[in-house]
Amino acid sequence: MGTTVTHAPAMEGLAKDSEPRHGPVNSPRPAALKRRGRRETLAGYLFMSPWIAGFLLLTAGPMIASLYFAFTDYNLFDTPKWIGLDNFSEMFGDPRWRHSVKVTMWYVVVGTPLKLLLALGVALLLAQKRRGQAFYRAAFYAPSLIGASVSVAIVWKAIFADDAIVDRTQKVFGIDVGGWTGDPEMIIYSLVALTVWQFGAPMVIFLAGLKQVPRELYEAAEVDGAGPMRRFWNITLPMISPVLFFNVLLETIHSFQIFSSAYIVGGGAGSNACGPADGSMVYTCYLYVQGFENSRMGLASAMAWMLLVAVALVTAVLFWSQKRWVHYEEGAR
């Protein structure tokens, strides 16, 4: 607004606020402006007051409390007792904790790339506008809505049980490994299958990104004789890299926090275990067991902070790496 030089003569009457050389005649104007600014600030904070209250009471406050609990011995009933780093040394020395880290890592490292690859592949397929595209898109998206529910976890357990449908189907192909949910090594892959089944949500995001790639780029490349693979690597992938980044970030962070499905498929209600030989004891399950089943709130808080540190590290690495591979259109932001 201040740069409308060409209109300066005509706008003089309106632009006076920013021209103090007119002297005392206009002095009330800046004051009014300041008052308006203050009113705006007041309105802003008033509108935001629910969020601010929520942030202080339910996010910032609890985070500080959690950090404090992490250094205490706290069982909910007695006052927390400061024990320094004991929770952390107990945690690192606990084979079950290390096991839960391993299980979670497998889940994240295998599940997330598979899910995103499938999402991208199917998005490329659906990006071709053909009859039925909208139907397939909706149908592929549906599992993402119900995948986190207890219902699906129960059904999943039935599907991957011994002698159930997956076991029988793989036997048809001569694979005899038994049901996945009864096997300490395999149960985590039934959870991987469950997350891959929900590829629809990242797929929808990929599709939206693909829709924004300018057609001319492909036409120009085709004229230059670039084949489909070249077009994918040199046009599609760089153009959707911001969307890819977003998906990788969100899916990875979510994967670290898997709880309900592991808890249900592992079937450990108050049993201090999760799955056969803790096969599906993911990180948050162990956190729940220690905190709410064993009443070790201090230890569980320390575990939660380790999770936060891990997630923050992954986020930081991803943000750091995006300089190298994420391509933002000029003027897009």
Next chain:
Amino acid sequence: MSAQATDITPARSTKGGNFRRRLPGSLAWHLGSFAILAVILYPVIWVIGGSFKKSEEIIGSLDLFPGDPIVSNYTGLADGIADISISTFFVNSLTLALGSVVGILVSCSLTAYAFAKIRFAGRNLLFTLMIGTLLLPYHVLLIPQYVLFRNMDMINSYTPLLLGKYLATEAFFVFLMVQFMRNLPKELDEAARLDGCGHFRIYWSIVLPLCRPALITSAIFTFINSWNDFMGPLIYLNEPDKYTVSLGLKMFVDQEGVANYGGMIAMSLVALLPVLAFFLAFQRYLIDGMATSGLKG
């Protein structure tokens, strides 16, 4: 959408003599899409078929459909779970879900309006904090929040499950609404300001009505998330007559075990019905909402 889409055929088809090339391509596309659909739906169809089978028949059979369909898996649900009628769980879940929807719509839209339409000192800092909470693992807050609500004597009530919704702690919806409000034409609210409208008038009479799609998307996602939520009710509710459908289901599984696979599966399907109904009715809003969330990140 699909009717339009078929008109705008890919660039390739505009070339001459494409008829022979287009047909196999289209066939491959349909075969590929259908194959994926079949794999995704296979467990779903098996489960629906299974809910009409006898329990012994469910495990140990590859048949998708029962040889001799029965409905007792469903009619058995009328007995309830642990002497509590199934309808109690549904009413509880519905209360929580609708309560959450109201809270999210009010608190998140007010917050989003401040971020999108009011210029004030500290706005950018607060926005960064808000985005930060989007990436924060919920589990860090789990224990201290539990301690907080326990000290306030609110365990075994719905307050811990609802309070956050009324205080806009679900950053995803704030973000969704901010994105939507920023894209509304500025002229509308600037004109209203010149006419002397206050922020609340602008929020209520101009911005909110225009934000309907974002509000609907948020409402549906909130409903479904609340309906599916398991960890919250698991931690905060401890009397079965306050249980949600998710907790009721878990209790059912723990009681019946493998003996009643049929009842378990039938109950699981019934529990999903509201979510599926919402999906069928509003899938466009859900998919568009999902898509925009990623694009403008």
